[in-house]
Amino acid sequence: MADASSASFVLPRPQSGDLSGSVYLIAANGSMLNLPMPSTSPRDPLNWSFDKRVRAFVSMIFFTVVALAEVEGPSLMLAGLSQEYASEETRPFHLDLLLSAPTLFKGIGAFVWIPLSLAVGRRPVFLLCTIILLFATVLAIVSGNLYVRLVSVCLQGLSVGISSSTMLLMAIDLTFIHQRPQAIAIFMSLGPFPALLVLSVVPRITNGVLNWRTFYLMFMIPCITAVVLAFLFYPETYFLRPAVAFDGRVLVQSATEKVKVYEDWEKVPGGKTLPDMPATSKWSATIKELKIWGKTESGWEAMWACYPQILLCMVNPLVFWVALLHAIVFGSLMSIGETYYTTLSGAPYFLPNNTIALVNLGAAFGVLLAWPTAGLMISMISRHLAINNRGIRDAEHFLPAFVVPIISGIASVTLYGLTVENKWHPAWVYIAYTLNGLSVSSLAVANTLWITEAFPRWAAPALAVLGGWSYIASFGTSYAIFPWIKSQGYARMNIEIALMIFVVGGMIVPVAFWGKSVRQYIHGRLGMNEAGALRPQ
Incomplete structure (x- = not known):
């Protein structure tokens, strides 16, 4: 529970702190407030020990590493797959679908796992995804034809869809407001980084990709191991934070993380909440945490309410903008990721498979750079801006986080297109992929921070739109890459992608000036359903 000093600074916050997307975060003495205030309940993840929260976070990262490595692995084993299925009848499917289908199902997963987590909680959904991944792996091993193999990669894509959607909510569940930029940046970096390292040695592991x-x-x-870690170390984090009695008053934390003060319990909506019954022993407490299936306070109603909110978020200009930018940057990833193998294995380079696979080392380094650039940097910038804003942190304070991914995204596709077109040294391909890894990961952090802070009441549906839309759009883009290259050439196509990133990314300028008034207008016009909120109430 928050101490008296923290609470006393929350109560007299300035009026602008009441606006949705604006939080009074820094006290008059410059100290950071631990918001939201933890309750005394043992089920409250903010009341857990640091070690317990770290274990939950590590189980999430471990699953992400394994799932991403499996999903991306076939891109480096295409030669072996082509030989095995060369004599088979595969109509109406093509072997390339093994590479693109998981992307489609990642997007579908975002629209499935986030609403489901609102109904049954994060833990059952996490466990279900780990089991699906295990089943898909077994299915891939025993598959005797392309059709079964295709089902296995689709299931892998469906399971890893939780990493780019629901797991972001899970990371938020485990952290205070001021810890989120770092937590999300670490998750976005330490998840893909080891996976890309694994991919860089896949040809050696698979004996020449055969x-x-x-x-x-x-x-x-x-x-x-991922199943075991999720079962043992990830308790349920979806928690309804109750009202807290403090200093003769009652403090109620809303879904937008504001604190409302009531003089007595009779005036509190819903009345006084019953305290959690303490466990009779440590063993019984452990058994209770290991329960697999549950139901949230909102229940299935929250799940069905989430889908209309998803539709509203799709037409919300401040959500659609970042979703479109995310899709274009993912398109730049597809532009490089689908063509670098053909480029480096053909004239004039003729590089061996083992050397080509090392391009993933560059991407891994770029992903790792997203931690300091999108985590450390934006934490310092947003704190500085909040101090200058009388301690109030607005959602717009996260807009500087878009600068690095926009610049690095433009540079990566421009450099790659010119390198392939002009036959420059192959080292530039590796550098371009490094910049692209930085762009994709740091943009994911910036997008997550922006939409969850700007629209805290609709954090869940907004993340579903962001994760689902970008991957589904990328799936469609994958079929346009080669016809686009044939029509425009490598240089012109990638420069056109760079121009799209510049134009759509340039929207941060008007958003910085008018975003606050626009989002407040949207909050006022749309419904007040808070089932998919940042902190569900």
Whole structure:
């Protein structure tokens, strides 16, 4: 529970702190407030020990590493897959679908897992995804034809969809407001980073990309480990934070993380909440946390209410803007990711598979850079802006986080297009992929911070739109890449993508000036349903 000093600074906050998307975060003495205030309930994740929260976070990252490595692995084993399925009848499907189908199902996963987590909680959804990944891995090993193999990669994509959607809400569940930029940046960096390192050595693991089943056999133990870690170390984090009695008053924290003060319990909506019954022993407390299936306070009503909110978020200009930018930057990733193997294996480079795979080392380094640029940097910038704003942190204070991904995204596709077109040294391809890794990961952090802070009442549906839209759009883009190259050429196509990033990314300028008034207008016009809120109430 917050101490008296923290609470006393929350009560007299300036009026602008009442605006949705604006939080009174820094006290008059410059100290950071621990908001939201933890309750005394043992089920409150903000009341857990630091070690317990770290273990939950590590279980999420471990699953992400395993799932991403499995989903992206076939892109480096295409030669072996082509030989195995060369004599088979695969109509109406094509072998390339093994690479693009997981992207589609990642997007579908975002629209499935986030609403479901509002009904049954985060823990059952997390456990379900780990089990699906394990089943898909076994299915890939025993698959005897392309159709079964295709089902396995679709299930893998569906399971990893939780990493770019629901797990962002899970990270928010585990952290205070001022910790979120760092937590999300760490998750977005430490998840893809080891996965990309694994991909850089895939050809060596699979014996020249021919024995691709070895790859999945080696992932059996990590998949089983992911299930065990999720079961043992990730308790339920979806928590309804109750009203708190303090200094003769009652403090109620809203879904937008504001604190309302009531003189007595009779005036509190819903009345006085009953305290959690303490566990009779440590063993019984542990057994209770390990329960697999549950139901949230909002229940299935929250899940069905989430889908209309998703539709509203799709037409919300401040959400649609970042979703469109996310989709274009993912398109730049597809532009490089689908063509670098053909480029480096052909004239004039003729690089071996082992060397080509090392391009993922560059991407891994770029992803790792997203931690300091999108986490450390934006934490310092937003704190400085909040201090200058009388301690109030507005959602617009996170807009500087878009600068790095926009610049690095433009630079990556421009450099890659010119390199391929003009046959420059292959090192520039690796550098371009490094910049692209930085752009994709840092943009994911910036987007998450912006939409969850600007629209805290609709954080869940907004993240579903962001994750679902970008991956589904990328799936469609994957079929346009090669016809686009044939029509425009490498340089012109990638420069056109760079121009789209520049134009759409340039929207941060009007958003910085008028975003606050626009989002407050949207909050006033749309419904007040808070089932998918940042802090569900």
